[in-house]
Amino acid sequence: MSPAFIDRTDAGRRLADRLARVVLPPPVVVLALPRGGVPIGAEVARRLGAPLDLLLVRKIGAPGQPELAVAAVVEGDGPEVVVDEETLAASGADRRYVQDEVREQWREIERRRVRYLSGRARPSLQGATVVVVDDGIATGTTVRAALQALRRRRPGRLLLAVPVAPADTVARLRAEGDELVCLATPEPFRAVGLHYRDFHQVGDDEVIAALQAAAGGAATSGSPRP
Numbered sequence: 001m002s003p004a005f006i007d008r009t010d011a012g013r014r015l016a017d018r019l020a021r022v023v024l025p026p027p028v029v030v031l032a033l034p035r036g037g038v039p040i041g042a043e044v045a046r047r048l049g050a051p052l053d054l055l056l057v058r059k060i061g062a063p064g065q066p067e068l069a070v071a072a073v074v075e076g077d078g079p080e081v082v083v084d085e086e087t088l089a090a091s092g093a094d095r096r097y098v099q100d101e102v103r104e105q106w107r108e109i110e111r112r113r114v115r116y117l118s119g120r121a122r123p124s125l126q127g128a129t130v131v132v133v134d135d136g137i138a139t140g141t142t143v144r145a146a147l148q149a150l151r152r153r154r155p156g157r158l159l160l161a162v163p164v165a166p167a168d169t170v171a172r173l174r175a176e177g178d179e180l181v182c183l184a185t186p187e188p189f190r191a192v193g194l195h196y197r198d199f200h201q202v203g204d205d206e207v208i209a210a211l212q213a214a215a216g217g218a219a220t221s222g223s224p225r226p
Contacts, residue, residue, distance in 0.1 A: 004164060004184045007198035008036065008135050011163035011183075012043025018181055019131065019161055020047055028129045031055040033146065034112060035202035037134035042210040044133055044161065051123045052214035054207075055132060055150070056112055058105035059142045060098060062091035067138075071098050072145035073105045075113065076152075082145035116207055120215075130155040132177075135199075136192030137165035140173050147176040164195045 005011040028050040032041025038054070045052035056075040062068040070088040074080040079102055088098065130150060137143055143160065150158060160173060161181040166189035174180050186195065193199035 003197045004186070004195045005197070007196060008039035008202075009043060011135065011196070012040040012133075013047075014183060015040060015133065015161055015163055015181070016044045016047035018183060019044060019159075022159075022179070022181065024048065024129045024131070024159075025157060026129065027123075027127075028131060029053060029123045029125060030131045030133060031150075033057055033132070033134040033142070034116065035204070035207050036136075038202060038207045038210045040135050040163065041133045042214050044131065045214045048131070050131070052211060053122055054112075054116060054211075055146050056109045057142055057146045057149075058109055060101040060105060062087070063093050063097065065091070069139050069141035071101070072142040073102050073109065074145050074149035075109050076149055079106045079109075080145070080149045080152075082141070082148055084139070084141045087139070087141070115204055116211065120211070125150070125153045125155050127154070127156040129157040129159070131159045131161055133161050135163065136195065137162050137169050137173070137182075138189075138192055140165070140169040144173060144176055147173070164192060165189075 028048055030041050030045040030050050030052050032038045032054055034054050041052050058073045059069045060071040062070050070091050070093055071081060071083040081102055083098060132146060134143060158177040159179045160177045164184045165182050167185040170180060170182050170185055
């Protein structure tokens with residue numbers, strides 16, 4: 001099986017092309033999940049002429065299986081936690097484990113908030129069309145937590161847009177937003193990174209550079225949807 005995407009920039013451009021054909025009532029705000037979702041979000045925001053912001057969310061992995069999400073923590077006035085009860089039970093972990101991990105992941109959310117967003121004005125989400133992007137989805141626990149937290153901020157419309165995800169995960173997530181756009185649902189689905197030729201780990205500097213480039217593009221864009 002050959003990778004569907006060259007890299008995140010390629011995936012972001014192709015996702016942006018699809019979203020440009022969707023009716024998105026203004027104002028539109030693009031929220032990327034760092035760090036891998038940020039290069040995707042930068043391309044989408046540039047194409048839509050929309051501001052790019054971050055949705056800070058951290059996965060809580062199962063004991064000994066950090067890639068298997070049992071819960072997720074989302075930024076807000078305080079930690080907003082969504083638990084995948086079925087996966088948590090199957091992992092052998094309990095609520096105490098989740099509580100301990102929440103404290104650790106909240107510290108990382110705070111670090112990223114300062115590192116990436118210190119001093120930046122953040123767009124209002126109330127009444128806006130909010131497009132949430134990531135570089136792909138596996139189980140969907142992290143994204144589901146993000147969407148549920150966003151609902152409480154009262155956006156006018158909530159969309160999830162990703163390049164690749166398993167078909168069953170896409171089906172489960174459709175109820176969490178108003179619309180879901182996914183470019184590829186390959187079967188069998190093993191890991192997000194297998195569907196990219198280049199799936200390097202995105203660093204802090206790359207996130208900051210993408211945010212700065214998007215801010216400059218939004219400031220000079222007079223034609224949001226060419």
